[in-house]
Structure formats: structure tokens, C-alpha cells
Amino acid sequence: DTGVSQDPRHKITKRGQNVTFRCDPISEHNRLYWYRQTLGQGPEFLTYFQNEAQLEKSRLLSDRFSAERPKGSFSTLEIQRTEQGDSAMYLCASSSTLGLERETQYFGPGTRLLVL
Amino acid sequence: GQSLEQPSEVTAVEGAIVQINCTYQTSGFYGLSWYQQHDGGAPTFLSYNALDGLEETGRFSSFLSRSDSYGYLLLQELQMKDSASYFCAVSNDYKLSFGAGTTVTVRA
Numbered sequence: 001d002t003g004v005s006q007d008p009r010h011k012i013t014k015r016g017q018n019v020t021f022r023c024d025p026i027s028e029h030n031r032l033y034w035y036r037q038t039l040g041q042g043p044e045f046l047t048y049f050q051n052e053a054q055l056e057k058s059r060l061l062s063d064r065f066s067a068e069r070p071k072g073s074f075s076t077l078e079i080q081r082t083e084q085g086d087s088a089m090y091l092c093a094s095s096s097t098l099g100l101e102r103e104t105q106y107f108g109p110g111t112r113l114l115v116l
Numbered sequence: 117g118q119s120l121e122q123p124s125e126v127t128a129v130e131g132a133i134v135q136i137n138c139t140y141q142t143s144g145f146y147g148l149s150w151y152q153q154h155d156g157g158a159p160t161f162l163s164y165n166a167l168d169g170l171e172e173t174g175r176f177s178s179f180l181s182r183s184d185s186y187g188y189l190l191l192q193e194l195q196m197k198d199s200a201s202y203f204c205a206v207s208n209d210y211k212l213s214f215g216a217g218t219t220v221t222v223r224a
Contacts (some may be wrong), residue, residue, distance in 0.1 A: 035212075
């Protein structure tokens, strides 16, 4: 069990560019979540997958954002036409649906995005 | 929707006890979780309460009162490494809704 990994850890881009982030969850976890965190705030839920199905998207997730989990393993989050307001830490988390573990989400180290 | 309130900052000395309160309003409630986050790090799970009462895990304990929509995290025998942000989060099965966090600073 190597934990949740995210790539890249840091991304600097210019306004209007597209960016894509990757998340590799803990291998036996079937649920995967994306959150966004800005300075001084708690993580905000963006979307979640159970296996390959995207089951909920927050209203925070504008149509410039898209997330996929094609084979129920890793996930990607793409932001198109980035804006300065997209600058934040993007966190991925995973969990199992079994027993007490279903209440524990394991977070990755995050991707810090800066839009210039 | 969900709203959670917790104090923004707490400062205490090594060895002391700190209690971080959390009140919440939510449309769906499975339980209350607590996460710790060091500067630049990932949130890490500390505890979860689905039922009323106290859960103890080493130096940390968490309490929930569902009727009062209230919980707290108790940090005992504070150590310097406990300096971090602590978040309460309401769980509605799959989604966590976090508070803004409490920054705990431990002084020597």
C-alpha cells in the first residue's frame, strides 16, 4: 500500500491554458474523490467516482472542469481555459466501501496550481 | 447544504490539553470526522463519530452529540508536532463537507 499519489505536485500555467492532473488511488479502493483547497479554507468537494462511474459533481465544477476515471483505477482532472481563480491546491482522496473503512478518506499530497 | 463552525486559532503550551469545538448544520448526516493537516501536507484522518459519545484514540479523543449538532476534538499531552490545522467534516455517506479549520500552535 503506497498511499494516494498525485502528479504533478506543482503546476504553473498561463491564463487560458489547459491543465491535466492525475491521481492514483490506493489500489483496492473503489471510491475516488477530488477536492479543491484554497489558503485558509478546508477542502471543498468537487466530484466523486465509484469505480468508473462519476456519481456526483459539485456546482463548483464549472463546464471548464472535467474528470474521468476510465478503468476504475487512476483518475484525471482537466481544467480548460484556466482562470486566475482556479489557483488552488487540488486534492485527490480514495476510500473503500467496506466496513468502517468507508468512513475514512485517504488524501494524496495534492497538486498546487498557480495560474498567472 | 452544510455549514460548519470551528474556532480559527488555538495556542497552547506543550503538555497542555486543547479542545476544538465544531457545530454544524447539515441536510444529510452520517457522522463527523476530524482531519489533521500540516503546512503543505495532505489532510490525514484522525477520527470518526457516527453515534453520540466519546471515541478515544491515543492522545486524541473525539465527541459527538447528534441532538446538539455538536462535536469536539480533544488533544491531550500536546507535543510540538501537533502544531497543525484541524478540520471537522460532516459525512453524508460519500461526501465530506469541511469546516474552515482550526490552526493549533504549540509553544514550548
